Amino acid sequence: MLRFLLNRLGQSAVLLLIVTVITFFLINLAPGGPASTMRMEASPEERQAMIEKLGLDQPIYIRYIDWITNAVQGDLGISLLRVSLLFSEFQKDCLIQLN
Numbered sequence: 001m002l003r004f005l006l007n008r009l010g011q012s013a014v015l016l017l018i019v020t021v022i023t024f025f026l027i028n029l030a031p032g033g034p035a036s037t038m039r040m041e042a043s044p045e046e047r048q049a050m051i052e053k054l055g056l057d058q059p060i061y062i063r064y065i066d067w068i069t070n071a072v073q074g075d076l077g078i079s080l081l082r083v084s085l086l087f088s089e090f091q092k093d094c095l096i097q098l099n
Contacts, residue, residue: 020071024064 027034034056042050051057054077055066070077 020068024067025060028060
């Protein structure tokens with residue numbers, strides 16, 4: 001029974017890794033990349049400053065490693081639309097659902 005549970009846990013970890021890799025790379029390989037979801041009213045200079053601030057000018061594999069490392073630690077990053085921490089947005093949404 002313990003071997004079965006460990007096997008399932010290992011399979012789940014591999015599946016989670018595959019899903020995160022596919023999702024991350026699809027978002028980043030889309031036309032315009034993640035920067036295309038930024039606020040449209042921003043000037044080109046503001047958009048470039050935001051790209052540099054968020055590290056979107058880094059190579060994609062560096063961004064993935066940074067993202068997965070931070071996600072494991074509970075830091076899901078900054079929302080490009082609301083310019084706030086994603087974890088706090090997630091908490092607010094959960095509280096709304098529970099009420």
